[in-house]
Structures are given as structure tokens and as C-alpha cells.
């Protein structure tokens with residue numbers, strides 16, 4: 191098998207892959223190949239026909255395909271090569287990519303640099319150990335979105351949604367618009383996990399009840415789902431006896447989270463963060479393997495696509511820097527750790543002179559908090575926020591410092 195040589199290969203042609211390739215090209219990288227398994231670029235955006243995309247980046251309300259189209263046009267203007275309908279099956283530590291498509295069969299590409307942009311996949315009934323039997327009529331929210339929006343297939347007449355993630359909220363509205371009776375959205379936590387704007391626009395505007403502190407303890411039905419049994423949970427998320435309630439439905443939609451798609455990263459020996467599910471990265475979005483970078487949902491699950499594009503543009507610039515300099519950076523790094531009240535942080539390694547943006551999510555909603563950053567025991571930065579919510583990614587911008595430190599950790603905490 192011949193092995194082609196390319197300067198930069200981007201795996202995944204969703205919003206992250208497209209933005210990364212465009213910015214690498216604009217930073218001087220000539221030879222770029224994007225590989226995507228689907229029939230055209232755009233990733234998840236292709237099936238998101240609702241609006242709400244591009245508010246930050248373009249100050250406009252766009253649909254998913256409209257947002258994707260802006261980047262597809264720029265890929266064409268920059269003459270960036272993309273192999274669609276091509277599945278990457280392996281990535282090795284020395285940056286050899288094995289891929290397959292129906293015209294070339296199996297082929298290999300050796301890249302000088304790689305950007306991982308494979309996005310994420312949905313958690314399934316098995317992944318959350320859903321109670322009860324497995325009749326038909328149980329779907330993940332993204333799958334229902336694809337069936338309705340792209341294939342014109344309606345999945346049922348009476349639905350319950352488990353989980354209040356953004357995908358589920360958007361599908362609650364979509365199904366209501368299509369005439370489906372959406373009986374309830376059940377959320378195990380005491381707060382919704384989707385964006386507040388989606389709670390208002392997708393549930394309140396359509397009078398769809400949101401039942402917080404609720405889960406499913408039973409599924410009824412043999413061939414097709416007939417009903418679910420919901421129950422309230424206590425503060426340890428255990429179902430409370432005597433709170434069971436039957437909800438008749440022929441469809442159950444799961445919106446219980448996304449998992450970064452990192453099988454290829456694992457094969458390459460890339461270290462993963464068990465909090466984000468994505469690679470551990472330095473402040474330049476480089477993984478532990480020099481020349482392999484990551485951006486978008488493969489790195490951590492983003493709430494809005496605008497931030498995916500912004501992060502991926504940085505990854506493209508950093509990959510271009512790597513290709514120009516090739517030498518490994520010898521800088522000292524501090525490990526960034528999640529302190530009290532913080533669910534996760536990205537990047538996980540920062541240079542000791544700081545001058546760095548750190549992105550984080552809180553564990554739970556909180557008003558008037560102070561975010562405190564410490565190196566060792568010493569506070570190096572703090573900032574007050576009006577409110578923090580787990581559905582909204584936040585950042586602190588650390589100022590540059592010339593102070594030297596022997597500490598190995600930088601901690602971000604909410605107080």
C-alpha cells in the first residue's frame with residue numbers, strides 16, 4: 191500500500207475541521223487534506239435546521255446548514271482538498287492515517303501535523319444503564335433529528351424525553367411542531383442541563399412540562415414501548431419510593447449527553463482527560479504527541495458552535511506554527527486542575543508565564559460567584575461573575591506574569 195505524504199491532515203470536516211483547515215491555510219500551510227466519512231462537510235450542522243447558530247461569530251441568527259455553508263464556501267475559495275465518504279480507521283503515534291473509501295479502498299497518509307476534529311457521539315440507553323426492557327421506539331435525540339429533518343421520517347405520536355440537554359430540548363419543540371404530543375422532559379438533576387434560552391423557546395413556549403429531579407425506573411412494552419414509569423429522585427439521585435408515575439407514550443427520546451469521539455486518539459496513544467472525555471492539551475491545543483492538535487467537540491463538548499469555530503481557528507494557527515518551527519517547545523508547564531465547584535477545565539497544561547485563556551464549566555448553577563485561580567497556595571487571579579451555569583462554558587483570561595514559581599499546579603475554583 192502506497193503512503194502519501196501531506197503537510198497537514200484534518201480528521202473530520204464538521205465546523206471544527208473546516209475552521210481549523212481555513213485558519214491553517216491563512217497562516218501559510220499550503221498542503222492540507224480534510225477527511226470526512228459523510229457525503230459532504232458540515233458535521234452535525236447539516237441536520238440542525240433550527241436557527242440559533244452564529245449569534246456570537248456573525249451577529250446573525252443562522253440555521254445550522256447556513257452556518258456550515260459560510261465555511262464550505264471559504265474551503266472552496268481557499269481550494270482546500272476534502273475527501274468525503276472516507277472513513278479514518280486508524281491513527282498511529284507517528285501520524286500515519288489509515289483510511290478507507292469506495293473509490294480507493296484502503297489507503298495510508300503520513301502527515302507532518304494532524305488536527306483531530308472528529309466531534310462527538312450520543313450516549314445511548316446502554317451507556318446510561320437505562321432501567322427496563324428494550325422495545326422499539328427508543329431513540330437518541332440526534333438520531334430523531336436526522337430522521338425527521340434529513341429523511342422525512344416521523345418516529346411516533348406521543349413522546350417523553352429523558353434528559354434536558356440542548357439536543358433534547360430542540361427536539362421537544364421540533365416534535366411539537368410536527369404534531370407529536372410531547373408529554374414531558376424528565377431531568378434527574380435539580381437544574382436543566384440545556385441553555386436557558388432553549389428552556390424558554392423550546393419548552394415554555396410550547397407548554398411542555400419539565401420535571402426536574404425525575405428519572406425513568408421502568409419501561410413498559412414488549413415489541414413497541416407503551417409507557418414509561420417516572421419517579422422523583424432524592425439528593426443522591428436515588429428514586430424515591432411512592433413517587434412512581436406512569437406516562438403513556440410510544441416514543442422515548444434520550445438526550446443524556448454527548449461523548450467526545452476519541453477512538454482514533456486512543457489508538458495513537460493520546461492521553462485523555464476523564465472529566466472532559468477529550469485529549470489533554472497544552473495551551474496551544476497540542477496533545478501529548480507533538481504535532482497532533484485537537485479542537486471542537488472531540489476536545490470537550492461545546493454549547494454553541496461559534497466557540498467550536500473560534501477554538502478550531504486557534505488550533506489551525508498553532509498547527510501552522512508547529513509546521514514552521516518543527517522543534518519541540520521546551521517551555522515549562524503547570525498542570526491546571528479543577529478546584530471546588532468546577533466541573534472541568536481546558537486546556538489542562540499552561541505555560542508558567544500565564545497570559546492564557548482558561549475555559550471552564552461549573553458543577554451547578556450559582557449566582558454572584560468569585561472564580562479564583564491559584565498557583566500553589568497563592569492567588570494569582572480572581573474575577574467576579576454575575577452567574578454561572580453548567581450549560582454555559584465560561585472563560586477567565588490570565589494576565590502575563592514574569593514571576594517564577596516552583597509550583598506544579600494551577601487550580602481554578604469557584605468560591
Ligand SMILES: Cc1cc2nc3c(=O)[nH]c(=O)nc-3n(C[C@H](O)[C@H](O)[C@H](O)COP(=O)(O)OP(=O)(O)OC[C@H]3O[C@@H](n4cnc5c(N)ncnc54)[C@H](O)[C@@H]3O)c2cc1C
Pocket residue numbers: 201202203204205206207225226227228231232233234235238240241242243244276277278279307308309310331332335356357360451454485486487488492493494495496498
Ligand atoms: C442536535 C444538536 C443541536 C444543536 N444546536 C445548536 C444550536 O442551536 N446552536 C449552536 O451554536 N450549536 C448547536 N449545536 C452544537 C454544534 O452543532 C456542535 O457544537 C458542532 O457541530 C461541533 O462541531 P465539531 O466539528 O466538533 O463536530 P461535528 O459537527 O460532530 O463534526 C465531526 C465530523 O467528523 C467526522 N468524523 C468523525 N469521525 C470520523 C472518522 N473516523 N473518519 C472520518 N470522519 C470522521 C464526522 O462525520 C463529522 O462530519 C447542536 C448540536 C446538536 C447535536
